[in-house]
Amino acid sequence: xxxxxxxxxxxxxxxxxxxxxxxxxxxxxxxxxxxxxxxxxxxxxxxxxxxxxxxxxxxxxxxxxxxxxxxxxxxxxxxxxxxxxxxxxxxxxxxxxxxxxxxxxxxxxxxxxxxxxxxxxxxxxxxxxxxxxxxxxxxxxxxxxxxxxxxxxxxxxxxxxxxxxxxxxxxxxxxxxxxxxxxxxxxxxxxxxxxxxxxxxxxxxxxxxxxxxxxxxxxxxxxxxxxxxxxxxxxxxxxxxxxxxxxxxxxxxxxxx
Amino acid sequence: xxxxxxxxxxxxxxxxxxxxxxxxxxxxxxxxxxxxxxxxxxxxxxxxxxxxxxxxxxxxxxxxxxxxxxxxxxxxxxxxxxxxxxxxxxxxxxxxxxxxxxxxxxxxxxxxxxxxxxxxxxxxxxxxxxxxxxxxxxxxxxxxxxxxxxxxxxxxxxxxxxxxxxxxxxxxxxxxxxxxxxxxxxxxxxxxxxxxxxxxxxxxxxxxxxxxxxxxxxxxxxxxxxxxxxxxxxxxxxxxxxxxxxxxxxxxxxxxxxxxxxxxxxxxxxxxxxxxxxxxxxxxxxxxxxxxxxxxxxxxxxxxxxxxxxxxxxxxxxxxxxxxxxxxxxxxxxxxxxxxxxxxxxxxxxxxxxxxxxxxxxxxxxxxxxxxxxxxxxxxxxxxxxxxxxx
Numbered sequence: 001x002x003x004x005x006x007x008x009x010x011x012x013x014x015x016x017x018x019x020x021x022x023x024x025x026x027x028x029x030x031x032x033x034x035x036x037x038x039x040x041x042x043x044x045x046x047x048x049x050x051x052x053x054x055x056x057x058x059x060x061x062x063x064x065x066x067x068x069x070x071x072x073x074x075x076x077x078x079x080x081x082x083x084x085x086x087x088x089x090x091x092x093x094x095x096x097x098x099x100x101x102x103x104x105x106x107x108x109x110x111x112x113x114x115x116x117x118x119x120x121x122x123x124x125x126x127x128x129x130x131x132x133x134x135x136x137x138x139x140x141x142x143x144x145x146x147x148x149x150x151x152x153x154x155x156x157x158x159x160x161x162x163x164x165x166x167x168x169x170x171x172x173x174x175x176x177x178x179x180x181x182x183x184x185x186x187x188x189x190x191x192x193x194x195x196x197x198x199x200x201x202x203x204x205x206x207x208x209x210x211x212x213x214x215x216x217x218x219x220x221x222x223x224x225x226x227x228x229x230x231x232x233x234x235x236x237x238x239x240x241x242x243x244x245x246x247x248x249x250x251x252x253x254x255x256x257x
Numbered sequence: 258x259x260x261x262x263x264x265x266x267x268x269x270x271x272x273x274x275x276x277x278x279x280x281x282x283x284x285x286x287x288x289x290x291x292x293x294x295x296x297x298x299x300x301x302x303x304x305x306x307x308x309x310x311x312x313x314x315x316x317x318x319x320x321x322x323x324x325x326x327x328x329x330x331x332x333x334x335x336x337x338x339x340x341x342x343x344x345x346x347x348x349x350x351x352x353x354x355x356x357x358x359x360x361x362x363x364x365x366x367x368x369x370x371x372x373x374x375x376x377x378x379x380x381x382x383x384x385x386x387x388x389x390x391x392x393x394x395x396x397x398x399x400x401x402x403x404x405x406x407x408x409x410x411x412x413x414x415x416x417x418x419x420x421x422x423x424x425x426x427x428x429x430x431x432x433x434x435x436x437x438x439x440x441x442x443x444x445x446x447x448x449x450x451x452x453x454x455x456x457x458x459x460x461x462x463x464x465x466x467x468x469x470x471x472x473x474x475x476x477x478x479x480x481x482x483x484x485x486x487x488x489x490x491x492x493x494x495x496x497x498x499x500x501x502x503x504x505x506x507x508x509x510x511x512x513x514x515x516x517x518x519x520x521x522x523x524x525x526x527x528x529x530x531x532x533x534x535x536x537x538x539x540x541x542x543x544x545x546x547x548x549x550x551x552x553x554x555x556x557x558x559x560x561x562x563x564x565x566x567x568x569x570x571x572x573x574x575x576x577x578x579x580x581x582x583x584x585x586x587x588x589x590x591x592x593x594x595x596x597x598x599x600x601x602x603x604x605x606x607x608x609x610x611x612x613x614x615x616x617x618x619x620x621x622x623x624x625x626x627x628x629x630x631x632x633x634x635x636x637x638x639x640x641x642x643x644x645x646x647x648x
Contacts, residue, residue, distance in 0.1 A: 008373040015370070019361070096356035097374050098333035165285035167278075245289075251336030252288055254329075255273050256281060 009103050016111030032119050035074055039067055046187050055189040058218060060131035067127060068218060069186045069210045071120035072145060075113050076152050076206065077177045083109040083156020084163055084173060091257040101253065102157060102246055109156045113149055124217075137216030140224045143232065144212035150235030151205060154242030161249040164256050185210055205234055260345055262426045262457055263308040263331065268340035270326055273297040293338070300326050301481045304340070308426060313458040315468040315489060317496050318478035324461045327478065328352060328430055331459065346425030349375055353430075354415030360404035364395065364414055367403050371418045385421040392443075393417035413440055420447055427451065429460045465493045469634060490602065490632045498604025498628055501564030505606075516620035518555040518611040519548040521588060523623040525607060537602055537631030537640070543593040547581060547611045554581045554589050556612040558619065564604035564626065569638050575616040599639045600629045 021028060040063075046052040047062035054065040086108040087094065087101060094101060127133060163169045184206040185193070193201055201207050208231050215221045273294050274280040284294040301323045308314050316324050329335040330342070332350040357374055358367045368389060372382045390399060393414045395406075403411060419427075427448075452458060452471065462468050468475060468489060475492035477484040484499075485492045524544035525533040535541050549555045560571035574581060574591060581589035604626065611621040633640070 004373070004376045004378055007379050011370060011373050015359070015362075015366075093357055095334060096353055098350075099374050162285075165281055165288075167281075248292065249285075249288060252273070252284075252294070254335050256275055256284070 005100055005103065008099070009107060012103055012107035013111050013114070016107050017115060020115065031115055032122065035071065035116070035119055035123075038074075039063060039070055042066060042070070042187060052188065055191055060127075060218070064127045064131055065214075065218070066187065067123050068214060071116055071123060072148060072209060072213060073181060073184065073186050073206070075116040075120075075145075076148055076209075077181065078116070079109040079112040079149075079152040080155045080159065081173060081177065082112050083152065084159035085170070086156070087160040087164055087253060088170070088257070095254055095257060101250060102243070105156050105160045105246070106153065109149075109153050113152070117145075133217045134220045134222055135217070136222040137218075137220070140216030140222055140228065141213050143224050143228050144209050144216070147228070147231040147235035148209050150232070150239045151209075154235070154238030154240070156242070157239075157246040158242035161246045161253075164249065164253050180204075180206070205231065259310055261307045261309050261343075262345050263306075263348070263459070264341075264343045265304055265306045265331070266341040266343075268301060268304040268327075268330060268337045268342060269299065270301040270323075270330060270335070271297040271299045271338045299481060301330070301337075304478075304483055306476055306483075306486060308457060308459055310425070310457055311455055312474060313452065313460070313472040315472040315475040315493075316459070316461045316478060317463070317465070317468060317475055317493065318484070319500075322478040323481040324478055325430065328428060328459075328461060332428055344426075347376060347422070348426045348428060349419050349422045349424035350428040351416065351419050351430070352428065354419075355403075355411035356415075358403045358411060358415070361402060363402055364399040364406065364410075368399070368414060368418055371415065372421070375418065375422050377422065389414075389417045389421045392420055392447075394440075409437060409440070416444060420451075423451070423456070425457065427456060427458045429458065429462075465497060466634075466636075468493055491630070494602050494604070494628065494630065498564055501604050502626065504565045516611070517550050518613055518620040520609055520611045520621045520623040521546045521548050523607065523609045523625050525625055525627055529625065533625070533627040534630050535598055535600075535627055537629055537633060538597050538599065541595045541598045541627070543595075543607055543609065545581075545591050545593070545609050546584070547589045547591070548587055549589060549614070550587065552587070553614040554583060555614055555620075556616040557581055557591050557593075558610040558612055558616075559593050560608040560610070561600070562606050562608055563638065564606060567638070569600070569605070573612065573616060598629065599641070601633055601635055601638060601640055602629050602631045603638075604628050 020031065043063035043066060046066075052062055054060055054062055058065065083105045086105040090104050093099075093104075124133070128135075159169065159173070183201075184204055185201065190198060190201055190207065190211070208227055212224070212228055212231065216224075273284045274296055275284070280296075284296075287294040304327060306314065316327060318324050326335065328350070329352075330337050332348065332352065355367075355371075357371055359370070362370075368386070369379075369382055372385075372389075373379075377385070393399075393410075393416070395410050395413060398406065398410060399414075406414075429448075448458070448471070458471060460468070460472065472489050474487065475489040475496075476486045477492050477496045485495055522529055522545070526535075526542050527544060529544075543559055545557050545559070547555050547557055556573055556575045558571060558573040561569040563569060572593070579591070581591035584590050605628070606624050606626045608622055608624045610619045612619050
């Protein structure tokens with residue numbers, strides 16, 4: 001990527017971030033408030049009504065345990081969903097201005113990650129006051145987030161290209177992502193899943209990401225293992241595949257938009 | 258020899274069928290597995306052209322000929338279905354000025370964005386910002402959101418940003434018809450300065466005067482194919498001639514075959530039919546043969562009309578007390594010679610009429626088209642002798 005494109009990407013990210021705030025006086029408040037409300041709902045339903053408990057050996061509120069995994073999930077799901085829409089959303093621009101279109105997707109995904117990262121850091125700091133966090137595990141957590149980012153970017157690129165041709169995807173994606181949310185150990189620990197099903201859980205890459213994150217800062221295992229490497233590798237592979245798919249379909253976007 | 262700024266080699270474009278979702282899906286799978294799709298509507302076929310530095314090119318053609326599609330391909334917005342395109346240097350387009358603007362953001366934000374789309378680095382934008390603002394001349398509105406702008410202001414800002422880039426190749430599409438009178442003049446002055454500094458332009462225009470003034474070569478697109486490509490005068494003249502003929506064809510009157518006095522043949526410089534060309538100021542001979550039933554020589558009236566039917570000049574044998582020569586069997590021959598035809602380049606037609614011997618009624622008409630070739634930027638139909646003097 002040359003200098004001009006890098007500058008353009010930064011501008012695009014800046015615009016994505018600002019478009020969340022522009023026109024609304026308290027845009028940044030909602031940025032934190034929305035995930036907090038979501039956390040409140042899940043915390044109430046699962047923690048209070050269903051009496052969900054944190055896995056044995058941990059001494060922390062269920063809500064805090066949930067929050068550690070909820071923000072990465074929001075980054076991922078929102079990042080993929082927004083990235084997948086980036087091309088359709090900018091159809092007017094694409095049909096008039098010649099630019100590297102992948103930048104639009106990268107900017108969308110990156111902006112979501114940046115915004116939620118800001119919220120995540122805030123929330124982790126708050127949890128730090130409530131419970132014992134292994135701050136050394138931050139490295140393992142960051143590594144998992146990098147893998148997650150690569151995965152989201154790859155999916156975003158591929159899906160945004162496919163969505164130009166197959167509009168139905170737009171309708172199906174939010175529901176699919178809700179399935180994915182409940183099939184990922186975010187609200188529950190893998191240890192609570194029945195023995196016969198637990199193997200299936202590990203076909204889901206997000207299970208590994210959440211495992212890495214929680215192991216790092218909650219369970220006091222700050223050293224990343226083979227799983228972290230595999231996760232990163234898988235993320236990069238997805239990114240490469242998404243990139244290839246995007247590059248292949250890119251010349252025909254204008255005809256189908 | 259200098260390398261071309263832009264070279265198109267057998268470019269073709271098909272728009273795939275996209276209306277039904279089934280078609281979209283099929284095209285999607287074809288693109289995914291084979292890298293191309295089948296079917297669709299061809300809009301451009303077999304376009305080859307070259308733009309050398311300093312030699313501007315005009316693309317002309319009727320509406321729907323594929324000019325805009327070709328420009329989109331050249332600017333990189335659209336990918337060709339087949340063919341090769343190579344380019345050198347930076348290209349900037351004055352197409353749909355301000356099209357990339359986001360109405361929610363201020364003029365200044367959009368200025369920076371547009372400049373980034375055109376490949377300017379943030380430092381370059383910073384450096385040229387004052388020039389851009391001065392050129393656009395929209396005052397404090399630059400801090401307002403673009404949605405509050407008038408369409409003229411949007412265009413001015415868009416033009417100013419492109420102007421600041423000073424591209425190697427500038428692409429325009431009827432751009433000189435934007436903004437108010439004074440801004441138009443400013444744009445034209447800028448473009449003239451740009452061309453004088455060695456800039457190169459690729460323009461689409463319906464204004465042949467402008468095309469001849471600004472470009473060295475022209476490409477005439479007709480139905481997605483190259484109808485003619487070459488010297489600007491040659492191409493624009495043929496193009497205008499084609500247009501005028503098309504207009505004339507729509508108002509054509511059928512021939513009267515029952516007439517007593519008839520036109521038997523009409524030839525130009527001894528040849529009848531086909532495309533005849535006369536150089537500007539060259540000679541033209543009109544050869545006629547007429548038929549009469551009663552042994553009296555009919556009057557021949559010869560008229561010159563522009564291809565669209567506008568009369569230019571007409572003269573009859575009886576104006577000059579001349580009589581056609583009898584050739585036995587009721588046929589009469591006569592020739593009319595113009596030693597130096599003062600018609601300006603363009604498409605014309607000779608209309609020869611057979612009249613009764615009294616010269617009262619036109620009985621029959623034959624028409625033959627011809628073109629006047631040459632390079633002239635004068636306006637109108639004929640060259641009138643003139644002299645300029647300093648006073």
